[in-house]
Amino acid sequence: MSQNPLRDRLYHILEPHRKGDYVSQVFDIFLILLILANTAAVMASTVSEIHQQWHPQLYAFEVFSVVVFSLEYIGRVWSATSAPQTLPFRKGPYQKPWQQRLRYVFTPMALVDLAAILPFFLSMFVLLDLRILRLLRLTRLIKLGRYSRSVNLLFTVIKKExxxxxxxxxxxxxxxxxxxxxxxxxxxxxxxxxxxxxxxxxxxxxxxxxxxxxxxxxxxxxxxxxxxxxxxxxxxxxxxxxxxxxxxRLSEQLRLRRDTFRKHVMEVMEDGSLTPHELSRLNQLRETLGLDDDQANLLIDLAQDYKQQNQQDDQHFRYCPHCGKSLPQPEDSHSHQG
Amino acid sequence: MSQNPLRDRLYHILEPHRKGDYVSQVFDIFLILLILANTAAVMASTVSEIHQQWHPQLYAFEVFSVVVFSLEYIGRVWSATSAPQTLPFRKGPYQKPWQQRLRYVFTPMALVDLAAILPFFLSMFVLLDLRILRLLRLTRLIKLGRYSRSVNLLFTVIKKExxxxxxxxxxxxxxxxxxxxxxxxxxxxxxxxxxxxxxxxxxxxxxxxxxxxxxxxxxxxxxxxxxxxxxxxxxxxxxxxxxxxxxxRLSEQLRLRRDTFRKHVMEVMEDGSLTPHELSRLNQLRETLGLDDDQANLLIDLAQDYKQQNQQDDQHFRYCPHCGKSLPQPEDSHSHQG
Amino acid sequence: MSQNPLRDRLYHILEPHRKGDYVSQVFDIFLILLILANTAAVMASTVSEIHQQWHPQLYAFEVFSVVVFSLEYIGRVWSATSAPQTLPFRKGPYQKPWQQRLRYVFTPMALVDLAAILPFFLSMFVLLDLRILRLLRLTRLIKLGRYSRSVNLLFTVIKKExxxxxxxxxxxxxxxxxxxxxxxxxxxxxxxxxxxxxxxxxxxxxxxxxxxxxxxxxxxxxxxxxxxxxxxxxxxxxxxxxxxxxxxRLSEQLRLRRDTFRKHVMEVMEDGSLTPHELSRLNQLRETLGLDDDQANLLIDLAQDYKQQNQQDDQHFRYCPHCGKSLPQPEDSHSHQG
Amino acid sequence: MSQNPLRDRLYHILEPHRKGDYVSQVFDIFLILLILANTAAVMASTVSEIHQQWHPQLYAFEVFSVVVFSLEYIGRVWSATSAPQTLPFRKGPYQKPWQQRLRYVFTPMALVDLAAILPFFLSMFVLLDLRILRLLRLTRLIKLGRYSRSVNLLFTVIKKExxxxxxxxxxxxxxxxxxxxxxxxxxxxxxxxxxxxxxxxxxxxxxxxxxxxxxxxxxxxxxxxxxxxxxxxxxxxxxxxxxxxxxxRLSEQLRLRRDTFRKHVMEVMEDGSLTPHELSRLNQLRETLGLDDDQANLLIDLAQDYKQQNQQDDQHFRYCPHCGKSLPQPEDSHSHQG
Structure with a gap:
């Protein structure tokens, strides 16, 4: 997508890790723990005994957290141009890098990232109520949403329903x-x-x-x-x-997504084979649709069986084209007739 | 339907708005806010401090509301003759306008509209308990049901189940x-x-x-x-x-409605094309059946693909007309035999 | 089934009414109200003020109820021989009337009917604790189960799951x-x-x-x-x-029952027509399976369309044999080939 | 599997009983009651009056229970080599008996069995807090999980979802x-x-x-x-x-399992018949998949009907092999063409 390998690498580290990318995985875990620790710190700082005794440490931790989150935010905005065009049919006209970055800045997750650090910097210039500052720090919890596909599923469902x-x-x-x-x-x-x-x-x-x-x-x-x-x-x-x-309604959604996946599998296998690149694309689709491993494998297997059979003898239905189950072989009857 | 354009226009303004009809939309929002404000007023008037201090304002608001709701009611009864025959197979013999209006007056929603204003007028002639009057004012809340398809869905389900x-x-x-x-x-x-x-x-x-x-x-x-x-x-x-x-049971209902929609799509597309008028009728059907946009589009797309394929070569099933999956091409086998 | 029209009539009156049998319907409603009144009486009799003031009336009502329930019980046992063999494949060897009645007496509902009256008669001979007597009277509530198909559905589900x-x-x-x-x-x-x-x-x-x-x-x-x-x-x-x-699991059950019904419809229509007798049998099956009117009608319609088409021209699939939807007419293509 | 009939018999007695194995069934019931009695004993022993009065009896019962559970544990470890290879595709290289036993010892259920007896023996050598000992005794409750397929289903679902x-x-x-x-x-x-x-x-x-x-x-x-x-x-x-x-999601799972079962039934019946051995294997599969008796029977019936029809006239599909519905007879059209 871009010619800057460093920026591409940074992009992949900051995004939720893919299987095998251990640097990205370690970074993810570090950020998740930092977010949880921040939440715990905010909660603990409201207990007056803890507040009095550990105030300097809590403040130091807050500064450390803001520095980390700020660097993360800058990194995300800078590497936003390395994002793949996940929705090719929506690409529209060519965008300059600063346009891409500006568009990224206004995505919901980027706004949450900003809200997680802005109050700290604002409090340096403006006199803000300490209690409201603390409350805003809890928006960091929402940053967690990036890392759990299931939580995302829940929010998707909430949005849809x-x-x-x-x-x-x-x-x-x-x-x-x-x-x-x-x-x-x-x-x-x-x-x-x-x-x-x-x-x-x-x-x-x-x-x-x-x-x-x-x-x-x-x-x-x-x-x-x-x-x-x-x-x-x-x-x-x-x-x-x-x-x-x-x-x-959710049952319906699930059925719809499974049908969409099956349609793509059949299309990809028009030529009877499945290249590793096609497989990885199917896997991405599977994740986007939130399908089970088992289901996806079953659908791919059935499609593969079907194609292989039909290449040997493309005259008859050896497998039901709808459900992929094997049919008794009617070609015997035809040869009788012939 | 009728020869009175003013009455037809009024009918469409009073009904929940269609996409693009901004006058109707503004009117809908105004009525919804008025109903909510009425509910709030009834609730507030039971708090004695508010009642003592704001009594004249609350009464003025009540008079204003009754005037608006009365005009709405009169408008609805008058324009009832402009209602399209949504159920053509049920039309029966020709009805005179006053018969149509009388029939409308006894529909549940019209009775609710009447119950929302009648007590006020009755209290002018008869001495009614103020507290019961207030209670009856809350029936205005039910008027909201007209504007939410989801609430209607809930009531439909309750009625059915x-x-x-x-x-x-x-x-x-x-x-x-x-x-x-x-x-x-x-x-x-x-x-x-x-x-x-x-x-x-x-x-x-x-x-x-x-x-x-x-x-x-x-x-x-x-x-x-x-x-x-x-x-x-x-x-x-x-x-x-x-x-x-x-x-x-609801899963079943949903499946039944989807099948009904699919059947209509196939019928409408018998000639291989989809006119804007047919599309708008399908959309109406989709809304009546409470189907998702996504589902309806998928079903229409599949039907369209199927028809286009079959027009090029109208002898064989290249795609299953029902599920849109590609079929092995049986014409090859037949030509071999021929 | 039997040669005694009086007993047959009694049987149908005692059973939950069929559409159009008004005598049976009136009797059903009377029994349901009597059962509810009995429950209310038992509950009311534990309020000491009511007990003291209305004791004679409550006792009279109890005697009246027991008489009615006793007559009902005797009638049910006597007319048990008029019960149709609902499960023909289970009929087994011929049973004498007294055997049929004895078997009826030990069905769960008959035992409940007995439990609803027996304590009263027992209390005449044996000294029973009045409080336990009262408790047993509440078993009359279970008699209600006979009249609600939905309550029966609930119990069926509980038993199955x-x-x-x-x-x-x-x-x-x-x-x-x-x-x-x-x-x-x-x-x-x-x-x-x-x-x-x-x-x-x-x-x-x-x-x-x-x-x-x-x-x-x-x-x-x-x-x-x-x-x-x-x-x-x-x-x-x-x-x-x-x-x-x-x-x-319940979704599964529903699907299973729908498939069973479809299978029967297809069997019944092998000859392409549907006699009133067949229709009434299907309707009975529909009720047994607890299917919706809408669903059943849709299934019958589809089967009818399918059969009529296939009689005219039994060579080609005019309707999909699986879902009954109309297919484009491939015979045109064959005539081209011919 | 093994050449030691005594060990094989012990294995089957210790495992949840199969239909007809009464010795195993009695042993299962005995163990279930013992576990429940243990739980009751632990709960009762915390009531101080009961503890003071029944202390010797409770201790004797504890010793008895530990002896039984210890013998059970030793038996299970010893007979572990008689376990059938339930997952043949996972068998991997040949394992020596002690390797099989060691692997068994580290299965979750074996660890629970160990945790149920170990504390008692440890308390002989080490001074353990009596209260923690008592708490550990309640792990015996988890042993119950072995005997209820429905509880296992629940845990499977929890694990999967x-x-x-x-x-x-x-x-x-x-x-x-x-x-x-x-x-x-x-x-x-x-x-x-x-x-x-x-x-x-x-x-x-x-x-x-x-x-x-x-x-x-x-x-x-x-x-x-x-x-x-x-x-x-x-x-x-x-x-x-x-x-x-x-x-x-569970509906999906159920559908997946039903499809798997149908696939196996069709495979097993390739030759048109169903031997008792095949039937028992299908039954085992049915249990593993947690399917209903009714559903399994329907699927088997449909497959049987289909095969019988196709044997008489093995050229054409008279019944859809998947859903069992009768198909129009395409051989007529072919003979017309021929």
Whole structure:
């Protein structure tokens, strides 16, 4: 992609490691541990005894972390031009390096990286509230997202199924408002403090319908208990829904991705063979689609069997073209006819 | 559909907007915000400090809201005759405009719209309890349902799977009654207040089996704790069931809808091409069936590829019309025989 | 089946009604209401005020209920010989009427029916504890199971997936024992009452891992809180499993039943037509398999289309034999060749 | 496998019994009961009254148990050489008996068996804390895992889906840390004890987001309640995700295993018949894959029907070998052409 091997190497070190790239792997582990240690440090520094006793050490650690994260950020921006064009069909016109870098700077992960270091530098020039500074340091936790494919999968699903989740939450909130209103009318006089207004009653409704049930506010009148019981049973029933909808939608997604992979395998194997380069491309696709090793291998095996058979004798279906299973050999019948 | 362009335009503005209709979109957003503001106003007006201080403003807002909702209602009833016949096979005999409007007035959403304004007008003539008036104002929340396809999906699912949900709730209630009865016999004498009768023990049973667990009533005897523990474990086990049943049924529904869509795509493309009008009809169908953009596009793409191939050489299946996978070319074998 | 029309009629009235049999429907509703009223009566009779004031009425109602249930029981046993042989392949040797009735008496539902009336008659001869009598009256609730197909579906699923559920409960109990043991060592000295022994600590473990969380017993030491938090997160994670396993297994079951139905439809339509009798048999099968109306109709439609096409021209695939979708017509290409 | 029939017999007795091997079954039940009794004994011995009164009996039972488990362990190690090569493709070079035994000793289940007896023998030579000894005795519970296929299924799933579960737990922990941080800032001054530091606030966050909700620590400020409510609703929404992902992944697994089984059935029946030996091998495979009896039988039936049909007339597909549906008879069209 580029003519700068140093920058290319840096790019690969900073990105999540590939199998066999041990330098990149060590760097990944180091960064993950540093992020976790930062989180622990922020949490520990709010315990006053720890804060008083270890203040200098914690500050030194913070400076060290900011230096590392700053270098990482600079490295990422500089090596952004070495990124492969993962989406070739989207490439558009040629971009100058500074355009590529500027575009990278505004990607979500780059903004998170910036948010992880900026407050420290800002606090040198501007007087910032120490507590808000600390809070911003926790954004470093989000940097972890880069390293876990499963966490990414979760976020992908959340993004894709946001509507269903939002709908479920909307219905929940509507039910909560109605429950709070009902309870306000019922318990208003018995417990003027806990149910004196609908917003106050909402506290009870939220903690009941999510089944948290702190128990700091509970109905005391008979009617209130009947109403509360009915609402709780209803709420639990409603809550089986979003989970079920999500599960069925995710099954669909998985099927869609498997079909896409199978289509690519068949295309790649049009010529009956599978070069190492094609295999590595398929593997990349497999990872992008989040498919299992087992499934991918099965699909490739079936396609390979099918192609080999059909090359020997390209007249008949030896393998079902749809599922790749072997068929009894009808060519015998044809030879009878011939 | 009708010869009145003004009424047709009004109809489209009042309905949830289509892509590109910005006037309708602005109107939708305005109504959604108004509904949410109404809910907030009802909730705020129950807080006595807010009520005393902001009473005139809140009343003015209520009058304004009722005026807007009334105009909306009148507009909807008047423009009901502009509604397209979404279900052509159900059209039946010709209906006069007033018949169409009357039929519209009795649709569920129109009744909700009426319930959102009627109490205000009634309170001018009849002396109504202010608190019940306020409660009825919250029915305005249900008007929101019109604007969220996902919320509608949830309600569709609830309606369709009502039996399963009802069965789950029935089983739950039966288990609760039995649990309450058991606990009543065990804890009757130890806690005569909380477990003095089966209805009283039900309060404990509901809050335990739904895992709310307020903790205001808990067993104190050893036997009661053993029984409570056993029932809780059992109850949690039973509760994995309805969620599982729902998930599997919804998967089925999704599969059914996808098949229906595929069937329509193939029918529409019988002639090998896809006119913009056909595409827009397919898109409408896609929305009705609640299918994903990605899925619909994949299905259309596959159908298109298939048709193009088959036009060049319309004798043989080069691609399976159903799954789009390439087929071995049987014409070679036939020509050999010929 | 039998030569006694009166007994046959009685049999159909007692069984859950079929569409159009209004006498049977009225009888069903009457019995369901009677069962619910019985449950309410048992529950109400444990409230001492109600018991004192309404005792004669409650007793009269009990006598009335027992009479009705006894007549129902006698009717069921007598008309058991009118039951159709629902499972023809299981018929075995000819059975005399009294053998059929005896076999019926030992079916689970008949035993429940007996348990619903027997205690009342026993209490006439033997001195029974009134409280146990009352408890036994609640078995009448189980009679409801006869009338809800969805409740039956739930029980079928529980029976079929008992192993998975049992395994989930076993794992849960093992985790609970280990959690209780850990907490016993940690909190033993801080809270000798709540965590003084492993059985005592189990009460905490059960209510924490099922997320009931009464809050009557909570860890107070720092280590206890860390341990409790870790166990809770773990427990919630483990609990997503059985629900997921169940959902996937139920999807499988549904698929299996749909395939079975399709197979029967294809068999029934071998001759290309569908007689009303065949249709009613298919409908019965559909109900037994718990399939949706929509699904069944779609499957029948597809089969019908397929058969009609293939009768006109039995040489070529006009419809895919697997999914029943229409195929482009290859016979044109053959005529070209010819 | 080996020439020592005694050792082979011992091996089969010690392994979970097969159908019909009653000696092995009795031994299995005996061991299961012994393990359960051991767990009960450990739990009971922590109740001080029981400990004081029954100490000698409990100790005798412990000695008896250790003797049995030791003999079991020795038997298992000795008979390890009789284990069939369950994974023939993994056999590698020939191993001497002591190598096989050494390899067995380091399998997880063998280590659990060792951990169940070792502490007792160690305590004879070294002075061990009695409480830790007792704790180690509970590892015997894990020995139960050998006997339940469903528990094994659960563990298999956990192992296979560990990444998804770990991702879900990671996201949960991140949300918890952020929630605890937010609450720490909000409630810091109102409740310095419960929310005085982020670690302290984590206790609240864990018990709220897992919906345990003990209620020992709840927000008291208005802002705290709003924040808590928002986080709770969000948390419940996020928690529908892992369950959904798991369910869809498990469906995939099940489909994969069913396809594998079908492939083997077709292979085994290449010759058109199914010998008892082949059937027993298929049954073993079915158990390994965790398939239902019904499903396996259906697959075998379909394959059998297919083979029988194709033997009568082995030229054409009368039934699809994969789904068992009848196919239109293409030989007619071919003969027309011929």
């Amino acid at each position: 946001l509507r269903v989740l939002a709908a479920a939450v909307s219905v929940l909130i509507i039910v909560m408002v109605l429950a709070a209103t009902g309870m306000y009318y019922i318990e208003q006089h018995a417990q003027p403090e806990a149910f004196g207004s609908i917003p106050a009653a909402l506290w009870w409704a939220i903690n009941t319908l999510t089944t948290v049930g702190y128990g700091d506010v509970t109905p005391v009148t008979a009617l209130g208990k009947v109403f509360s019981g009915a609402i709780t049973i209803l709420g639990v029933g409603i809550f089986a829904l979003p989970a079920g909808i999500l599960a069925s | 009502l039996r399963v949900l009802a069965a789950a709730v029935s089983v739950l209630i039966i288990v609760m009654v039995l649990a309450a009865t058991g606990m009543y016999y065990i804890e009757q004498h130890a806690q005569p207040e909380a477990f003095g009768s089966i209805p009283a023990a039900l309060w404990w049973a509901i809050n335990t089996l739904t895992t709310v667990g307020y903790g205001d009533v808990t067993p104190v005897t050893a036997l009661g704790k053993v029984f409570s523990g056993a029932i809780t474990i059992l109850g949690v086990g039973i509760f994995a069931l309805p969620a599982g049943i729902l998930a599997s | 008992l192993r998975v559920l049992a395994a989930a409960v076993s794992v849960l109990i093992i985790v609970m024992v280990l959690a209780a043991t850990g907490m016993y060592y940690i909190e033993q000295h801080a809270q000798p009452e709540a965590f003084g022994s492993i059985p005592a600590a189990l009460w905490w473990a059960i209510n924490t891992l099922t997320t009931v969380g009464y809050g009557d017993v909570t860890p107070v030491t720092a280590l206890g809180k860390v341990f409790s938090g870790a166990i809770t997160i773990l427990g919630v994670g483990i609990f997503a499993l059985p629900a997921g396993i169940l959902a996937s | 560990l990444r998804v579960l770990a991702a879900a737990v990671s996201v949960l922990i991140i949300v918890m840390v952020l929630a605890a941080t937010g609450m720490y800032y909000i409630e810091q001054h109102a409740q310095p004890e419960a929310f005085g530091s982020i670690p302290a606030a984590l206790w609240w966050a864990i018990n709220t987001l897992t919906t345990v909700g003990y209620g020992d620590v709840t927000p008291v400020t208005a802002l705290g309640k709003v924040f808590s409510g928002a986080i709770t609703i969000l948390g419940v929404g996020i928690f529908a995700l892992p369950a959904g992902i798991l369910a869809s």
